[in-house]
Amino acid sequence: MIRRRTRAFVAVAAAASVTAAVLVAGPGYDAARVRMSSGAVWLASSGTGEVSLVDGTTGEVRGHTRVAAPGTALSVARLGSAAFVANRKTGQLSRVDSATEQVSPSGADLPASDGLVVKTTPDVVHGIDVRSGTVVSVDPHTLRSSGDRTRLAERLQPDSVVVDGGGRLWAIDADTGDLVWLADGKRRSRPAEAGNSRLTVTTGRPVLVDPERDVAELLHPGTGVVAGTVRPGLDAGDVVAVSGSADRSRVLIANSTRGELVVCAFDPRSCTAPVKVAAEGADLGTPVEVDDHAVVPDYSTGEATVVDLADGSVVSQRLLFAGPVRFELVVHDNLVFFNDPNSNAAGVLKLTGDVMTITKHAEAPTGDDGVGQQTDPRAQQAQQETKIGQPERTPAPGLTGQPALPDSSTPEPKASIVVTPGNRGAVGDEFELTMTFLPAVIADADWQFGDGTTGRGATVRHRWQQAGEHTVEAVATLGSGQRVTARTTIVVDPAGTPPQITGLSVQRPKPVVGELVRISAGTSGRPDMWAWTVTRAGRNRPEATAGTAEFSHRFTTAGQYTVSLTITRGTTTATSSQEVTVARGAVEGWGRNRSGVLDIPPAATSGVIAVAAGDAHALALKADGSVIAWGDNSWGQVEVPPEASSGVVAIDAGQAHSLALKADGTVIGWGGKGVKDLEVVPPAARSDVIAISAGFDFGLVLKKDGSVVSWGASPGNVEVPPAARSDVIAISAGFLHCLALKADGSVIGWEGDEGGHESATTTPPEARAGVVAVAANGWSSLALKSDGSVIGWGDNDWNQISIPQEAKSGVIAIDTSLTHSVALKSNGTVLAWGANDFAQTAVPPQYNSGVLSVSAGKQYNLVLV
Structure with a gap:
């Protein structure tokens, strides 16, 4: 019945969410107007319930101020020399003065919510709960609220609440996509259909960026009417984070889907060429701007990329954290601060790429008896400016100065060298070389450039003065004492060599x-x-x-x-x-036409990029990110929900249910009505997902951290074994068992409660290395090896694992159903073997070439041509 899945890597961007603490210093009023004591800024530490006053010029922590109990999520904004801190647990608002470091608690009744954010103007402090769409306005001097709660919407887009230069609060209604704003205490709105849009502010005026329509619109501050439009080159479904310049009319757009930064100006109305700042499907945060440079955070790697906005070049790319972190970037007095509100890690990133790490507190404060507790800033260890890494001199962000101990549970990192702009150039050209690690670590390297010269740093620049091939070697010593080596070759042509x-x-x-x-x-x-x-x-x-x-x-x-x-x-x-x-991108098929599964709808005869065959229903994914479904609908499995009409990047069809993966890493499920525990996708499978697979009566997802999550009516399938909770790169959910492909090329399997099918989950020796794709169904399993050969194990009652000679080389994709299997060769030819009671393995001659993908259903097959 079900199969599935071949190794389909899908790069996605995780959806931007409300972080544990939000420091407001990017788009909008705050970044343009706020000034504190020179070079100092308040940074939050939710773990200790503190805010720390950090000097960005010296790296010194001037002091700590306790504003909540340890472990409390905080929202922080600034106005003048004061920081305004909202306690998300209680809704209490506090003001912390930079000169005295004293706390003035407020009696203002802000919403107690994990969606509470704070926005400031000279005349009012807004506490906004994006979960309920309510706003409470507070006098910044007396800390007294008006007593009224204004409802802007049922829900607000969490990363699209901004304040313009006139003090008006702007947001997007998360349910309707309408533009809403608060002016003089009154709610106003304008239809915008901006469900996937983002808001920011440039030169004091609001800007709406809408990927669905590929527009960035400059809005009139009083009416919300569009005053200017540019086209940034976005696609429907692109996940973006945006910010605006304070001194010129332009917007910075970080596109997670493509890993790019685009800068658009409203005067003149034009956009720059995209600048590559991360891998496709990265989790990019809101860019910040300083001195005609942009800094783009990548939450998926812990990196930040500095881009020169004058010429669109990447100045540096720096690893700030040793792994995925939703960190903050705060611009103040032309300094870029980075901060993890959930740990002790913070620092300053220079535009040159140099990093100064800062330990916010020497030790966690004790006691839980209210606010105002301070520690002696002299206890702060000495800091020094350094490149990222150098653990022997400066502790990495998040550490407290103690040497790192080896962790036997952490896989040894693999190193590589990234060369910008590429591995070939001419004599005198400058190359930038960065040593990167997987999993990510922070470490400097000793470099040998192959021409008798050396260097040191996580990133170095070099110019070769002699033509030829030069072998570059980088050696890093990690905190555990392990030495890691990476090599690459640089080809240098003589000066004047034609391009x-x-x-x-x-x-x-x-x-x-x-x-x-x-x-x-x-x-x-x-x-x-x-x-x-x-x-x-x-x-x-x-x-x-x-x-x-x-x-x-x-x-x-x-x-x-x-x-x-x-x-x-x-x-x-x-x-x-x-x-x-x-190609036309058309779905075609043959075999048993049960429930009209082979009656291909017109919408699936062109522009399709993926197809999935279930028991008696089918799915197709269009190039615009929408899903089409047809066939049996006894369980609601072809009733595609509105959420799957855009932004989808992967699909799969089960026995009586369907799954779709969106570009933001969320999963949508439908069908399976009445099947226990199947209808609702659990919270653990709703975010950070990179692959999906639908089993008989359960769902399987792969998360970007390499772990597998399952749910549904088969407890044995849902109980993911420890070996499948890390380092997994592909998954397949079958009829009664599951397969997972590990990063080392080995396959592991497990089965449901029924048991008795160990042969399908017991991996043979030839599937313990060199595997690149897996497919599970019925009581049998298939694997595709890196040499293009197919192997099979498990039940063989219908010869579904009797691999034909033609499938022992040149295969690029596989799939299997309950009683038969299919394979796609590199020349576009389809192979099939196993049961042939409905001619499902009698491949029609027109599929001897030109096929793009294959999918096996119950007694039928679908292909994309």
């Missing part, structure tokens, strides 16, 4: 109609100019052009295209072309 195009890249190589395709190239010689054209066969005029190093294009018609690039450096040029075949 070369080393290769064109079209992702994906076989796109379908309507799919947004990323196009880039590898080059040498550091080109001055780029000129791209995309031309359809038989046409003279290009249908697209671009002048950037990489760009995106959406093909609207199937057929043959030529992608050409000409690069120029000085007076020399180089040209290269590549043929691209754009």
